Amino acid sequence: MEINKILLVSALAAGSVTAHAEVRIGVVTSSTGPVAMVGIPQKNTVALLPKSIGGEKVTYISLDDASDPTASVKAINKLISESNVDAIIGPSGSPNASAVIGIIAKAQVPLLAPVGTSTVVLPMNPQKKWVFKTTQNDDLIAQALVEDMVKRKIKTLGFIGTADPYGENWSKVVANLAASKGIKITQKESFQRQDTSLTGQALKLIAGKPQAILIAAPGSAAVTPQVALYDRGYRGQIYQTHGAALDQFLKLGGKKVDNTILAASLMLVINEIDNKHPSKAVALKYMNNYKKMYGEYPATFGANVYDAGLLLEKAIPAALKQAKPGSVQFRQALRTALEQTKELAGTQGVYNMTPMDHSGFDKRGRVMVTVKNGQWKLLK
Incomplete structure (x- = not known):
């Protein structure tokens, strides 16, 4: 069964599916199971992602893998084979993301992984060149x-x-x-x-x-x-x-x-961060919009999905100049455009991608934090 799925994915990668009129983004999160505290704010953040980019409608297809890497594989295969997605955001967990790298590489679908471990992008190799990481290495x-x-x-x-x-x-x-x-x-x-x-x-x-x-x-x-x-x-x-x-x-x-x-991330202590920090305004916009929709501020893990949206918003217009959504040529152009991201302020830092660095954070992507009387405080 799994072999047949992989063969189908390979066929898609070869361009057997015609282009579609909209940009389709798959999302896989662990909104249930042991990783739900991470996955719920990520799933919720999908509603805040841009609905239109470069004049094209963007459709998000969101699936839950229940924190199970095997379910992540099934979800990714489903998004590629049935929905012909142009990019995928997720999965939530490091084991889950590690399990799907081979699949997205064969299908040539860019993956924006909101996970902790840097092993999904390092050391760089032909498979990992399709993965972009929206957290600090x-x-x-x-x-x-x-x-x-x-x-x-x-x-x-x-x-x-x-x-x-x-x-x-x-x-x-x-x-x-x-x-x-x-x-x-x-x-x-x-x-x-x-x-x-x-x-x-x-x-x-x-x-x-x-x-x-x-x-x-x-x-x-x-x-x-x-x-x-x-x-x-x-x-x-x-x-x-x-x-x-x-x-x-x-x-x-x-x-x-x-x-x-x-x-x-600076989001933990946002009120103590200097207004000149390039990420502060972006983080506040995300946090306030999330609270307006859900009645509470998001965990920083949700910001990893929001930043994925910002990266796609920057890269998709360049890819649209090369090919139509739904085609392997569009996905290839999108991967190239993501890799060329420069000085993009996200919620947690500034992204500068290169062929060898698919995370792109520098020291602006971290602050030292401590816990005092049950609250996050900037460590001074």
């Missing part, structure tokens, strides 16, 4: 965290991350950066996102007596190990990745996540 965030550790004279660090591409890549990135700064990793642990008890991992980490511990996990999964460490008496400095950048982290963790340090 791990090394950009990790550099800021390690710089803070150096300032605090931290020499020993424990690490715990999810047993998937997100946590695994963070483990590699942090190990290299820490070693370059003379910081020793005392213990490495991993866990499944759905795990509810991490007593064993917490005790092993604490036994190493690290001055600080870095947790690499997305969404609600970032809370579980930190609570386990706190409940077993650990009071060293806790660092988190941008995967923890959502208000539910504060609600679920309560006082046990106070003093956490992370590098993340």
Whole structure:
């Protein structure tokens, strides 16, 4: 069955489907399942994406993969084979996005992945050239965290991350950066996102007596190990990745996540950001429009989908000059146009894409944040 689907996708890539009169964008989010805290604001954000670009109507076809990579594969195949989409935004999870790279490459459909792990775009290869990432790469965030550790004279660090591409890549990135700064990793642990008890991992980490511990996990999964460490008496400095950048982290963790340090999007502390920052106005527009529609501000993960819309809004007019939507030539032109994005201010930073950099963020795409009395605060 899967072989037949892949063959059908290949046929589409060869141009067997005629062009259509509108631009069709597929969207795959995890609006149910373990990654729902990430996926719900992403699904909701689709309603805020542009309805017309370059004089052409834009139709969005949104599917839920229930946080399951196998379902992501099915959804992507469906969007390509049945809807003949020109680009796809999603999926929400790093394992999910990693699972579909081969499919979108064969079909030659640009994928704008709103996921954490940089392995979907690095190292660059013929398949990954069809993927564009709308979040900061791990090394950009990790550099800021390690710089803070150096300032605090931290020499020993424990690490715990999810047993998937997100946590695994963070483990590699942090190990290299820490070693370059003379910081020793005392213990490495991993866990499944759905795990509810991490007593064993917490005790092993604490036994190493690290001055600080870095947790690499997305969404609600970032809370579980930190609570386990706190409940077993650990009071060293806790660092988190941008995967923890959502208000539910504060609600679920309560006082046990106070003093956490992370590098993340300026959206968490938007009122403390200088008005001159190129992303502030863009972020405020998105946040206010989202609140007007849904009655609450979005998690930063929703912004990753909004930025995908901004990237497409910039690139589609250039692609329309080359070919009609629905054709492989249009998708190829769209991929090229996305790769040529320069100085595009998004909600979380400024995008400058190149053939080797399909994330495009620089230091304008991160701020240092801490938790004080249950609130996000700019770390000063």
